[in-house]
Amino acid sequence: MSETTPQAPVLEAPNASGAPANAGLEVVGLRVAVEGKPILEGVDLHVPVGQVHVLMGPNGSGKSTLAYSLMGHPKYLVTGGTARFDGQDLLALTPDRRAQLGLFLSFQNPIAIPGVTTVNFLRAALRAQGKELPAREFIARLGEEMTALRMDPSFRSRYINDGFSGGEKKRAEILQMAMLAPRLAILDEPDSGLDVDALRIVADGVTRVMEESQGRMGVLLITHYYRILENLAPDRVHIMHQGRIVDSGGPELAHVIEREGYDPYMTTTSPAGPEG
Amino acid sequence: MTVQARDLTKDYQYGFHDADVSVFRTEKGISPEVVAAISDHKQEPEWMLKFRLKALDHFFKRPMPNWGADLSGIDFDNIYYYIKPVDEMGRSWDDVPDSIRNTFDRLGIPEAERNFLAGVSAQYDSEVVYHSIRADLEKLGVLFSDCDTGLRDHEEIFKRYFGTVIPPNDNKFAALNSAVWSGGSFVYVPKGVRVEIPLQAYFRINSDNMGQFERTLIIADEGSYVHYIEGCTAPTYSNDSLHAAVVEIIAERGAHVRYTTIQNWSDNVYNLVTKRAIAKENATVEWIDGNLGSKVTMKYPSIYLMGEGAHGEVLSAAFAGNGQHQDAGSKCIHVAPNTTSNVVSRSISKGRGRTSYRGHIKVLPKATNVKANVRCDALLLDEESRSDTYPYMDIENPDVTFGHEATVSKVGEDQIFYLQSRGIDEQQATALIVNGFFEPFVKELPMEYAVELNRLLALSMEGSIG
Numbered sequence: 256m257s258e259t260t261p262q263a264p265v266l267e268a269p270n271a272s273g274a275p276a277n278a279g280l281e282v283v284g285l286r287v288a289v290e291g292k293p294i295l296e297g298v299d300l301h302v303p304v305g306q307v308h309v310l311m312g313p314n315g316s317g318k319s320t321l322a323y324s325l326m327g328h329p330k331y332l333v334t335g336g337t338a339r340f341d342g343q344d345l346l347a348l349t350p351d352r353r354a355q356l357g358l359f360l361s362f363q364n365p366i367a368i369p370g371v372t373t374v375n376f377l378r379a380a381l382r383a384q385g386k387e388l389p390a391r392e393f394i395a396r397l398g399e400e401m402t403a404l405r406m407d408p409s410f411r412s413r414y415i416n417d418g419f420s421g422g423e424k425k426r427a428e429i430l431q432m433a434m435l436a437p438r439l440a441i442l443d444e445p446d447s448g449l450d451v452d453a454l455r456i457v458a459d460g461v462t463r464v465m466e467e468s469q470g471r472m473g474v475l476l477i478t479h480y481y482r483i484l485e486n487l488a489p490d491r492v493h494i495m496h497q498g499r500i501v502d503s504g505g506p507e508l509a510h511v512i513e514r515e516g517y518d519p520y521m522t523t524t525s526p527a528g529p530e531g
Numbered sequence: 532m533t534v535q536a537r538d539l540t541k542d543y544q545y546g547f548h549d550a551d552v553s554v555f556r557t558e559k560g561i562s563p564e565v566v567a568a569i570s571d572h573k574q575e576p577e578w579m580l581k582f583r584l585k586a587l588d589h590f591f592k593r594p595m596p597n598w599g600a601d602l603s604g605i606d607f608d609n610i611y612y613y614i615k616p617v618d619e620m621g622r623s624w625d626d627v628p629d630s631i632r633n634t635f636d637r638l639g640i641p642e643a644e645r646n647f648l649a650g651v652s653a654q655y656d657s658e659v660v661y662h663s664i665r666a667d668l669e670k671l672g673v674l675f676s677d678c679d680t681g682l683r684d685h686e687e688i689f690k691r692y693f694g695t696v697i698p699p700n701d702n703k704f705a706a707l708n709s710a711v712w713s714g715g716s717f718v719y720v721p722k723g724v725r726v727e728i729p730l731q732a733y734f735r736i737n738s739d740n741m742g743q744f745e746r747t748l749i750i751a752d753e754g755s756y757v758h759y760i761e762g763c764t765a766p767t768y769s770n771d772s773l774h775a776a777v778v779e780i781i782a783e784r785g786a787h788v789r790y791t792t793i794q795n796w797s798d799n800v801y802n803l804v805t806k807r808a809i810a811k812e813n814a815t816v817e818w819i820d821g822n823l824g825s826k827v828t829m830k831y832p833s834i835y836l837m838g839e840g841a842h843g844e845v846l847s848a849a850f851a852g853n854g855q856h857q858d859a860g861s862k863c864i865h866v867a868p869n870t871t872s873n874v875v876s877r878s879i880s881k882g883r884g885r886t887s888y889r890g891h892i893k894v895l896p897k898a899t900n901v902k903a904n905v906r907c908d909a910l911l912l913d914e915e916s917r918s919d920t921y922p923y924m925d926i927e928n929p930d931v932t933f934g935h936e937a938t939v940s941k942v943g944e945d946q947i948f949y950l951q952s953r954g955i956d957e958q959q960a961t962a963l964i965v966n967g968f969f970e971p972f973v974k975e976l977p978m979e980y981a982v983e984l985n986r987l988l989a990l991s992m993e994g995s996i997g
Contacts, residue, residue, distance in 0.1 A: 326952050329944060350951035351960075359952070366949035370967025379963060380953035414967065431953065 279303040285336035294320045296498035305470035312495035322443045326360040357438030361428040367416040374411040400433045421448040429460040446483040458486030548766030549630040555615040560608045586699035586709030593703035600827045600858040610742040614656040621661045649728035657713040674719040681717025696779035705805040708777040715745030720755040729758040736765035742773040751786035758789040767797040780808035789817040796824035804830045812838030820847040833862035836870035843872040848972035851884030860889035865898040876907035880916030893925040904934040962992040
């Protein structure tokens with residue numbers, strides 16, 4: 256077994272295609288309330304490893320709530336349903352345990368930790384996940400990833416997200432993803448507020464990390480924009496509305512949304528309507 | 532889960548104590564007879580005995596300060612004011628009795644001395660038991676000894692400065708120190724000499740019901756530089772101990788003095804210390820003041836900017852765990868024109884711990900073109916912890932640039948979640964946030980101390996999560 260490429264834990268016998276039957280993220284009937292208010296009303300979603308799934312939907316439909324809930328933010332109270340990763344019950348775990356299992360969340364608004372340098376932050380995270388590298392190797396890898404993301408070397412000693420511009424924060428999130436090599440990356444609007452060049456750098460970053468993972472990383476990408484999908488071809492597109500997945504399809508679904516917007520879903524689905 | 536005050540002591544690794552090997556102690560309690568016995572035992576000149584007795588008079592007359600932390604637990608009659616641990620001070624660690632040497636070994640002092648210090652002084656209860664200074668510094672005329680030796684061997688210079696920065700009647704605890712002082716450090720750096728490697732004094736209380744009253748006098752002559760570091764620990768006893776030090780610094784024209792403290796007393800120690808510096812023309816004085824331990828600390832390092840162009844800097848960090856009250860701060864008194872001061876204070880409260888920032892900026896009428904800046908930030912780790920800010924300002928000259936900023940914040944749920952989402956557990960996440968908050972302080976410490984401080988903070992964080 257190679258020392259540097261973590262192997263997917265095989266919890267059940269592989270099926271014909273070689274992957275475990277329950278590999279990846281499986282969400283069934285997930286209900287979540289925030290401060291007593293129901294937001295997710297029964298979400299069903301399956302993101303197999305190695306695939307890119309896109310989650311779109313109007314503002315307030317529950318996309319970020321799903322992201323935070325899957326990562327385990329204490330403010331998001333699960334009131335029903337299940338969420339499993341490679342067959343393991345996520346909902347019973349603290350956020351750090353979920354991360355150690357291979358989940359990663361790229362925050363829409365990354366949080367500043369003043370006084371903690373990016374390099375120390377990354378080192379602490381790698382250590383916590385049992386992925387610590389020898390110092391020289393770590394610095395070399397960090398340098399490579401930062402170059403690829405066109406980040407200035409001074410970023411290493413800047414306090415994480417403290418005084419970063421919007422674009423710098425997005426890149427720093429992708430940098431963390433690259434260093435931590437997760438098995439499921441939930442990217443909550445990694446493209447918001449970026450210009451065309453920055454968008455390409457971020458999208459290329461995600462693509463590169465996926466390639467490096469050799470099919471072991473899945474992506475759940477939450478976005479409002481179609482442009483990022485030109486750089487990052489999705490396997491599936493899901494539409495969320497009023498706390499449910501109301502439609503799923505291939506990449507072409509994103510183009511339908513681009514042309515027609517969400518209006519068709521607004522009229523055809525009501526709280527009493529059929530589940531997506 | 533609520534962590535009780537005593538739980539903290541489980542994390543305090545310096546709470547051990549040695550068997551009593553002392554060779555002399557005064558009876559419990561304070562009186563002119565006790566003061567005379569100390570002076571007599573030290574075979575001091577007559578003027579010092581008079582100085583002590585006069586100071587004792589001030590001590591008796593002054594009321595207990597009631598404006599700060601709760602001092603009602605101090606029982607002056609139940610304290611030993613002088614305990615002499617050994618007959619002779621050692622110039623080599625081999626000269627120090629085994630039990631005492633073991634203590635300093637456990638504290639890592641001899642190792643630090645070998646690796647990165649220019650001189651070391653180790654005080655155990657009332658006396659300095661070990662002392663060293665590098666020969667090259669001695670040749671340059673640098674004096675570094677305990678204060679008693681300073682008085683005995685360099686009486687002329689000692690007498691010229693002693694008690695001039697902090698007079699015996701300054702406050703009740705300065706008066707007490709002036710009456711019963713023993714040990715501490717005497718430092719003299721000659722004109723133009725730069726001591727590039729730090730000198731360190733280490734203060735250890737070993738005995739129960741002990742009062743430690745070291746006295747430190749640092750004189751940096753014109754154009755000189757010195758960095759002095761003090762550290763302190765004590766055993767954990769159920770009875771309270773008292774530490775009331777006086778530190779006087781004189782920075783002559785163009786001199787630069789940095790004084791670093793890492794205070795880590797056990798949580799049964801009242802730490803009531805008076806520290807003051809005089810900065811003359813173009814001199815710089817920096818207090819780097821870290822308070823982690825003690826039951827109660829009241830300490831406000833001060834700088835009197837007496838000469839034109841003088842600069843003062845106070846950088847402090849305080850951590851108050853359950854049952855601790857860190858009442859700390861600073862004073863900058865601008866007497867001369869074109870003087871500048873900068874105060875940065877960071878404090879963290881945990882459990883029922885309490886921090887107070889008490890600061891005083893004074894600009895006298897003749898001090899034109901003064902720049903003064905104060906920034907204090909407090910971090911609360913939970914609902915029970917408390918922090919207060921008491922800034923006082925007396926600006927008697929309109930030609931001043933003055934800035935003041937104070938914040939109180941809580942460790943955010945979102946910060947913890949962000950770190951957890953990277954695999955870091957809640958306790959580690961809190962420790963990282965705390966270390967980050969203290970970063971402006973820690974980055975001013977020599978590397979070895981920075982590592983030690985971060986380790987101590989991590990220990991203090993253990994058990995903080997319910």
